[in-house]
Amino acid sequence: MNLDVLNGLLTVPAKKWSNIKEVLKSYFSESIATLKNGNEFHNVLLSTLNMLKEDKSASALRNYASRLHVYYNAPLIKADVQQLYNAKLLVVNLNKEKERAIIAGQTTGAILSRKGAEEFAKEIQQDVEKETEKIQTNQEEQETSNNDVMRIVDGNYNPSIEEIESVIDEEVEEEERECLILDNGYPALTTTKTINIGPVPKDLPNHGKSKLTQGFHKYKEEVFKQGLNNMLTFESNTHEILALTHVLLLKQRHVDLQLKTMDEDVLNKTYNDFMDKFNAEYDNKEFISELKDINKDLKRAGFKRDRILEDLHGKMMAQKLGSFEYGVLRCLQNIVEEFPDQPLQDIKEHDLIHNIIDPVLRPFISSSSCRLRWPEINADVRKCRTTRTQRPDAMVSEVKGVQYSKCVGYGEAKAANTDNHGKGVDLVRLAVFGKDCIDAYKLNHVITFQIVEPEATYTCIELAQISFPRTISDVKSFIDDVSSYYTIYKVFKSIQESLNQVFWQENHRETLDTPQYLHAINKTKSNRRLCFVHYG
Structure with missing residues (x-):
């Protein structure tokens, strides 16, 4: 040998x-x-x-x-x-x-x-x-x-090679299965090999979140029972799958099992509190008027891109570097300079990243001190990751000296023809990345984004749904969504290391080891299943 x-x-x-x-x-x-x-x-x-x-x-x-x-x-x-x-x-x-x-x-x-x-x-x-x-x-x-x-709670259980090929990894391309596993630099804490929903939370009448944590524990108990019977699917049970690793996914409308086990008023209040805290309405009417004038110029027959670019550059120089207004103008500059007059057909994932997502998002969340990165478009990085669970499409990393330090955000992108199963897998992975990021760096919150073409509780809230512009003619929709972009900008700027070490030590929960999801989730997928998460 x-x-x-x-x-x-x-x-x-x-x-x-x-x-x-x-x-x-x-x-x-x-x-x-x-x-x-x-x-x-x-x-x-x-x-x-x-x-x-x-x-x-x-x-x-x-x-x-x-x-x-x-x-x-x-x-x-x-x-x-x-x-x-x-x-x-x-x-x-x-x-x-x-x-x-x-x-x-x-x-x-x-x-x-x-x-x-x-x-x-x-x-x-x-x-x-x-x-x-x-x-x-x-x-x-x-x-x-x-x-x-049951196997699902057997801490000594060693999955076989066939079992380890988890449903979360089934989108890996064949050539990517032939790679070394390298140190990826992502926050990785000790993961648990068993599904442990934790002890029953204490009843603290004067604590505002006591009802939420108690109800969430009951919710996890019911989810655990479904997991034992291999009843969970990525299409219909995204909320339940995330609950197995202590993440509470909240939408404006709650799923049936949440309503059966948790107080609806508590769920509504929690959701509304988050939205009130993070949702920001942009009210600079003078600046919005300037944007609308730019859009009018773009709709004129025979408009000259170089003239509009010159106008945008002048407006940018009048704004403070790093401000929201500067980011909007920089984004419009990218659109005018790079986007086609008509939408491209049959856009693949990497084209979506290169040609649409990056030019729009980068001006808002990337700077000299914090970089938006796309590991998946780096051939060397992509060839050396053996599983989809180890690498998000996008990472937002702080820069310290000559090295990347902590991550404060993650993202996933999918082409229009992706089924609900693939989108559900991505959402679960994003939530787990975010949870580990909070634990690793003691952050107050993190921001994650998923893009699809047309006791302790880690709460996951949808801040906004945005239609990314694909052509020059989509600038109006970009301006209409300016408040949503402003929300993202404000939340991103508010991320900080603020969790008390003692508080974190007493309240954090371990992330469920990926292979153990296999025992709780049904491997089959179908577009006929009800899907309770709207992906755009």
């Missing part, structure tokens, strides 16, 4: 680690036996084996694996690799439908024997499948002997 292939196996996602650990132990033991004692590569490999036996974390082992590729002078167990110059890691794809090995990382030159690579993949795959089958058999026997304990 080629040592580089074994090295690559150390880079598989942590969630798959338990199923191949025993396979790795036997491979590394055999490999060490073939190497000369005292060889530097032998010493590193021996240390790695010891780490395996000590059951170290997958992340620590991945760091150790990055050192292994340096020592290519060691004798190879098989001579299927003809030349390997400056490749960092050789990763074996464990996907059953594709029996091939690939080069991952920043490879500057590598020549592989295609036949040899396929043989490696097949060999390792067969062994992994055997080990996985054993693990599954042992788990089934253990579950059978504990009939009263």
Whole structure:
């Protein structure tokens, strides 16, 4: 077995680690036996084996694996690799439908024997499948002997490779399944492997939120029962799925299960309090009049873009950098300069990001101290993320010196032909990102956005629905929505690290580990199901 292939196996996602650990132990033991004692590569490999036996974390082992590729002078167990110059890691794809090995990382030159690579993949795959089958058999026997304990609350349950391919990850493109998992820099706290809805909140008559937290606990209890029966779907149960990880999704109209378990007056008051706090009406009539004049110019036959751009630039220079008015004019400048006269047909997700969303949003939430970023349009980043759950389409990151620091916002974008299942998956993921962001950085709130073409309680509220302009003729709708943009601008500017450490420690809740959602959510999807979240 080629040592580089074994090295690559150390880079598989942590969630798959338990199923191949025993396979790795036997491979590394055999490999060490073939190497000369005292060889530097032998010493590193021996240390790695010891780490395996000590059951170290997958992340620590991945760091150790990055050192292994340096020592290519060691004798190879098989001579299927003809030349390997400056490749960092050789990763074996464990996907059953594709029996091939690939080069991952920043490879500057590598020549592989295609036949040899396929043989490696097949060999390792067969062994992994055997080990996985054993693990599954042992788990089934253990579950059978504990009939009263559901899998959903079994803290010792180790999902198999097939089970780990969660419904949340099913939109991953095939080539993205063949990547290393890299440090993504997102806030990641300890996640819970079981669904724990927490203790019953105390009844505090003088506490304004006591009824809300008590009702939300009852709501989670009912959701938990549905989850045990695998009854939840992303189309119809977005509110319930989020409740499993302590996020209360509130809309103007509440879903049936919320009304059955929670006081409707309390729900209405909570929603209205949030809207009163964050909703901002823009009332600068003089500036709105200027915008309407610009729109009139754009509707004239034969208008000159360069003249309008010159006018917009002059108005921008009269505004304070970073002000809302400056952002609006900068956004209009992007629209006039870049947008077509007629809408583009069949817009894909990345086109939607590049051509529509970024030019409109960036002027409002991106600056020298806080950047709107799109990891998904960076090929290097995209190739090195193994699951959709690890990477939102957009991140809003603060800048400290020469590095990005904390994230204060996340976003998802979908093309018009996306079904409700995909939109529901995105909304759940956004809420979980936001919750973890609050926990990691002790923020008072975060802002997330989802864009689709035409005790402790983490509350998720829809601040606004905005129709993004796609052409020059859509400037009027952009002006009509100026108050909505102003709301987003004001909320974004009000994000701050304000949670008391003691308060957070006593009230925060762990995020439900993604694979555990699998046991509570029905994998099927259908556009015929009722959908209680309007995606625009």
